[in-house]
Amino acid sequence: MKNLKIYYIYHSCFVVETKNYLIVFDYFKKSLKNRDDDISLDEKILNTKKKVLVFSSHSHYDHFNKEIFSWKNKFGIIEYVLSSDIVFNNELQNCHKICEDEVLYISGVKIKAYGSTDLGVSFLVEIDGVKILHSGDLNWWYWKDDTPDEEKHMKEYYQKIIEQIRINNSIDIAFFPVDPRLEEFCYLGGEYFAEKVKPKIMIPMHFDENFYICKEFKEKIVRFNVEGALIEKTNFLLKLKTNI
Known part of the structure; x- marks a missing residue:
């Protein structure tokens, strides 16, 4: 898609810009600008004339920051889509809660919530003809100190959710955790x-500033004919080869 732009902000936070919309996923904290010509998240939202949707997949501190609610006072009308585990003031306007298996239609956008192997949900967003999955903390969390029963439960739970996604939807872009704390198992999920x-494109996240992860992950998934994204720094406009 000619008008599609994707910015890596920090950790699991991305901004996706389509023809008619600007989406913010899992804002955690502002990263420092790397150069004077970097575009900050605030500036990106402030300068847009597009519809703005803000998603938070769950209440963990590294995926949700209540600062997002202050944006509406600065940047006009914003629609919020929040996992049902997030507690907020019910009097806030344009805030939509979503649970696993629920579907919402907001401002011409279809949003389907799938499960997670941690807290909250994963989001499938159909917007301007593109299907985007933000996984939140949906991952095959294989920790070395897990018991055999914990390993079995995680494997079965994870594979069950992935099968639900596979049979119901084709995915253009998937944001997915590739967490170096899992060591040699970080690419498993x-x-x-x-x-x-x-999916046509997989974009790693949840790696903080361990950017080496991106190159290694890209090399591992190429055999599945899936493009991996190289992220070089925070506040980074991704360069993708696949035409969506």
């Missing part, structure tokens, strides 16, 4: 997702 779901 992402590789499985690439093999089974086969």
